[in-house]
Amino acid sequence: MTIDLHIDAIAVGGEGVARDPSGRVVFVEGALPGEQVRVQIRSEHKSFARGSVDEVLEAAADRVEPVCPHIGHGCGGCGFAHVSLPAQRRLKVDMVTEALERIGRLDAPLVDPGPQLPASGFRTTVRAAVTEGRAGYRAAHGHDRIAVDTCRVAHPLVEEMLLAGRFGRADEVTLRAGAATGERLALVAPKVGEVELPDDVLVVGADQLAAGKRAWIHEVIHDVRLRVSAESFFQSRPDGAAALVDVVAAALEGADPLAPLVDLYCGVGLFAATVGRGRPVVAVERSRSSVADAKVNLADADARVVRSAVERWRPSQAGVVVADPPRNGLARDGVAKVGATGAQRLALVSCDAGSLGRDARLLTEAGWRHEGSTLVDLFTDSPHVEVVTRFSR
Ligand SMILES: C[S@@+](CC[C@H](N)C(=O)[O-])C[C@H]1O[C@@H](n2cnc3c(N)ncnc32)[C@H](O)[C@@H]1O
Incomplete structure (x- = not known):
């Protein structure tokens, strides 16, 4: 179901806040104060509803075109990429x-x-889902996983692992680097299979950690x-x-x-x-x-x-x-x-x-x-x- 709403304010959690014709509060993901938006209602509760932007009918001056191409493909990694930095x-x-x-x-x-x-190249820890051996991010909605060939927020040491890494039949991977030391680590869950990563990366399986193995990097x-x-x-x-x-x-x-x-x-x-x-x-x-x-x-x-x-x-x-x-x-x-x-x-x-x-x-x-x-x-x-x-x- 969709409904056209005017966004009055920002909620504590970052969604836009609107009221539907009955006066019920609707929290709208991806909407900014001052905007007129078409909203896809995703869940309804007794005193409020939640939805997400289906179409922006009148954009706020603060809205920008996301720099990252993957936002348009549904990547859920950066929920404010459509908002100017100020x-x-x-x-x-x-x-x-x-x-x-x-x-x-x-x-x-x-x-x-x-x-x-x-505003870019800063994240030294990234948790990613693995699909067909490649790391990617969960979609903003639904259960899809979005493979990425660039990640604006990842530190270059992590971005290289994210893009070049192959993780076999793993479900999930946590990639971590020490920006000051250059040390890198990949934690692969549930276990390490046919993993391909640059030689310097320390690779460890969640099963190995559970069995008592230790693995670390250093940061300064x-x-x-x-x-x-x-x-x-x-x-x-x-x-x-x-x-x-x-x-x-x-x-x-x-x-x-x-x-x-x-x-x-x-x-x-x-x-x-x-x-x-x-x-x-x-x-x-x-x-x-x-x-x-x-x-x-x-x-x-x-x-x-x-x-x-x-x-x-x-x-x-x-x-x-x-x-x-x-x-x-x-x-x-x-x-x-x-x-x-x-x-x-x-x-x-x-x-x-x-x-x-x-x-x-x-x-x-x-x-x-x-x-x-x-x-x-x-x-x-x-x-x-x-x-x-x-x-x-
Ligand atoms: C937000 S992190 C902060 C860690 C540290 N202050 C830092 O800045 O790196 C919260 C920490 O609290 C720990 N933690 C979570 N629940 C806890 C609890 N009930 N009692 C003690 N530690 C807890 C977590 O393991 C985690 O290390």
């Missing part, structure tokens, strides 16, 4: 402001667009060399990781520079190893692979790495906390653990505007004050946001 930054500020005001119940929150990062962020294993989380771009470190450091400014730091959801120890330098650090992480990396990366620091889910961790006392949870955010348990550290300053790193709004509300109710949010645009050409928020109490 408008992407503006819309992301709007999404975060809306989340903080409506879900977080904050009045006129400060939201800064943050540093501008290069602000002169700190970090080991990153095949299964460990790492930020998708190293210039973005460096920018995040700078913004987190700025969020901690004014707090006692020698006070102990707790790094929650620490991954391989990115923040503990950089902003934590010179302080006693406790770093908490659930993943076995990331904990093993963090122990190596923090071996020379005054740091203790604790393998635990944050919800089950027994809090240590701290002056400052950095918390970088996955999409679902801190939630009630995480907020309680942050509070129990006794810290007066928190740098919260959020990768979902909705959960940031919810966390902001929980933190405010627990006595924290929102002092400003800064975007770090790790995900150029995508509606995903990354936000560092400073809270004090």
Whole structure:
């Protein structure tokens, strides 16, 4: 079913927001505020519906022709490729402001667009689906996989693996490179078959990792060399990781520079190893692979790495906390653990505007004050946001 709608605003998740003639809210993927669009309705719920743009009837000035040819073939990799770069930054500020005001119940929150990062060749980790031996991306709609012969967002070291690689009968491949070290790795699932890749690439199967094999690359962020294993989380771009470190450091400014730091959801120890330098650090992480990396990366620091889910961790006392949870955010348990550290300053790193709004509300109710949010645009050409928020109490 299609329906013609006018888009009034941008939703927290990046879709356009419209109302149908009955007044019901419709979230429209691929639509921009101010546009008149024909919408393909994809799902209907009691109080809202979801759809995607079938045809743009009146385009917004912010709409551009995507540079990447694969968008026209249905590639779902870059959901904001049709939006000009300045408008992407503006819309992301709007999404975060809306989340903080409506879900977080904050009045006129400060939201800064943050540093501008290069718009191409940045991704050093890419997860791709494999069809007939070739890597490609999932389609924006349906179950198709789109083979690509160029990828604008992939770092050249990763793009070469993506385009030239042949992966036999694998289902999925994760391609990762260290931009500073040139090291490359391919994690092939479920197992390695007839794989063809440049000779320098370390190839490992998901089955081999499950059986205990280890494989890693190294990346360098602000002169700190970090080991990153095949299964460990790492930020998708190293210039973005460096920018995040700078913004987190700025969020901690004014707090006692020698006070102990707790790094929650620490991954391989990115923040503990950089902003934590010179302080006693406790770093908490659930993943076995990331904990093993963090122990190596923090071996020379005054740091203790604790393998635990944050919800089950027994809090240590701290002056400052950095918390970088996955999409679902801190939630009630995480907020309680942050509070129990006794810290007066928190740098919260959020990768979902909705959960940031919810966390902001929980933190405010627990006595924290929102002092400003800064975007770090790790995900150029995508509606995903990354936000560092400073809270004090
Ligand atoms: C967004 S990543 C951040 C990692 C790190 N701060 C960085 O910037 O590289 C979130 C991390 O939290 C870990 N994680 C997810 N749920 C967790 C939980 N409940 N308790 C502890 N760690 C968790 C994941 O394994 C992942 O390493």
